[in-house]
Amino acid sequence: MSQTRTIMIECLRYDPEQDQAPHYRTYEVPFTDEMSVLEGLQYIKDHLDGSLTFRWSCRMAICGSCGCMVNHQPILSCQSFLRDYYPARIRVEPLEHFPIVKDLVIDQSDFLGKLESVTPYLVPAQPLTPEDGPNLQTPRQIEDYLGYAQCINCLLCYAACPQYGLNNEFTGPAALALLARYNADSRDAGQKTRMEVVNAEEGVWGCTLVGLCSEVCPKHVDPARAINRNKINSTQDYFLRFLAPFGRGS
Amino acid sequence: MRTRSHEPIVWSLFGAGGVFAALLGTMLVLIIGILVPMGLGFGPDAMHYDTLRSLFGHPLPALGLAVVISLFLFHGAHRIYHTLHDLGIPASKKIMLACYGSAAAGSGAALLLAGMLVVF
Numbered sequence: 001m002s003q004t005r006t007i008m009i010e011c012l013r014y015d016p017e018q019d020q021a022p023h024y025r026t027y028e029v030p031f032t033d034e035m036s037v038l039e040g041l042q043y044i045k046d047h048l049d050g051s052l053t054f055r056w057s058c059r060m061a062i063c064g065s066c067g068c069m070v071n072h073q074p075i076l077s078c079q080s081f082l083r084d085y086y087p088a089r090i091r092v093e094p095l096e097h098f099p100i101v102k103d104l105v106i107d108q109s110d111f112l113g114k115l116e117s118v119t120p121y122l123v124p125a126q127p128l129t130p131e132d133g134p135n136l137q138t139p140r141q142i143e144d145y146l147g148y149a150q151c152i153n154c155l156l157c158y159a160a161c162p163q164y165g166l167n168n169e170f171t172g173p174a175a176l177a178l179l180a181r182y183n184a185d186s187r188d189a190g191q192k193t194r195m196e197v198v199n200a201e202e203g204v205w206g207c208t209l210v211g212l213c214s215e216v217c218p219k220h221v222d223p224a225r226a227i228n229r230n231k232i233n234s235t236q237d238y239f240l241r242f243l244a245p246f247g248r249g250s
Numbered sequence: 251m252r253t254r255s256h257e258p259i260v261w262s263l264f265g266a267g268g269v270f271a272a273l274l275g276t277m278l279v280l281i282i283g284i285l286v287p288m289g290l291g292f293g294p295d296a297m298h299y300d301t302l303r304s305l306f307g308h309p310l311p312a313l314g315l316a317v318v319i320s321l322f323l324f325h326g327a328h329r330i331y332h333t334l335h336d337l338g339i340p341a342s343k344k345i346m347l348a349c350y351g352s353a354a355a356g357s358g359a360a361l362l363l364a365g366m367l368v369v370f
């Protein structure tokens with residue numbers, strides 16, 4: 001058992017039904033070396049202030065629900081340790097660029113709509129039934145999309161993206177990376193439906209390759225790469241439609 | 251129905267300009283800035299007016315020069331356009347015209363000068 005120290009956690013508090021504006025409250029939290037920021041928040045909720053609201057579930061960087069800003073950096077609170085911030089105090093805020101529901105809980109509806117817009121599922125070339133048997137892939141074919149498939153929808157990339165912050169019409173990193181994930185899957189034939197999203201101003205062209213999304217992604221999805229590879233596809237599509245105008249989208 | 255972005259046009263010019271800037275730009279700095287002044291690998295007349303004047307009197311080098319200048323200009327214009335947006339000056343037709351318009355005007359001037367070098 002490691003020794004207990006005390007860290008100051010400054011938390012953004014906001015209840016839209018009661019408060020005029022967000023404000024901060026500081027808590028003194030005893031912690032041991034193995035305690036994560038999430039466990040610090042849980043300590044506050046259990047022992048200091050039961051009204052503090054935040055999301056979490058898996059505690060192991062899988063569910064993607066515990067994302068928040070710690071000292072202005074988007075992180076998974078279950079994956080960051082209090083010992084790494086001590087002796088400085090830490091400031092915990094909800095993920096940037098999203099409306100606050102309460103305290104550290106943000107409203108994800110904007111992202112969910114965007115996710116839906118990229119047709120985030122396999123679209124088979126012909127309808128398949130269980131009788132058709134398994135849809136086999138080679139290890140090489142799996143490799144083509146596996147990296148992008150690691151996304152846990154934690155939204156750290158949206159909190160990091162200055163373009164999404166300036167204009168939230170932008171489809172954004174995770175949704176565009178998932179778009180690339182399904183396009184890259186050998187079992188999928190839905191590229192054409194997704195191309196309209198890619199080609200739009202709010203699609204890949206909303207990105208200016210800042211690259212912070214890929215830096216903060218806890219799952220190494222590399223959305224910046226996914227988006228910028230699709231800029232090449234979108235450019236080809238833009239010019240090639242003049243050569244083969246029939247049967248291509250607008 | 252989403253509207254298709256026309257950015258591929260300027261993005262291709264930007265990309266081509268970037269490639270040229272990375273490949274040719276560094277080479278030019280090395281040759282003009284370091285090798286020639288130090289007399290390494292190039293004769294004393296390498297950068298002389300007459301040498302360059304006769305080189306760019308040929309149509310192909312002259313056209314190449316104009317194309318490289320034009321792509322550099324479009325590369326810069328595209329960066330400035332997006333940086334202004336990042337600095338909080340929202341993208342507008344006016345700013346677009348100012349950025350890409352000046353790149354286009356500069357390209358025109360470069361082509362004109364290249365033509366003059368060949369003809370006169």
Ligand code: SF4
Binds near residue numbers: 153221
């Ligand atoms: S791409 Fe990475 S940072 Fe973005 S939502 Fe997915 S896992 Fe999170």
Ligand code: FES
Binds near residue numbers: 058059063064066077
């Ligand atoms: S609690 Fe599930 S990712 Fe942190």
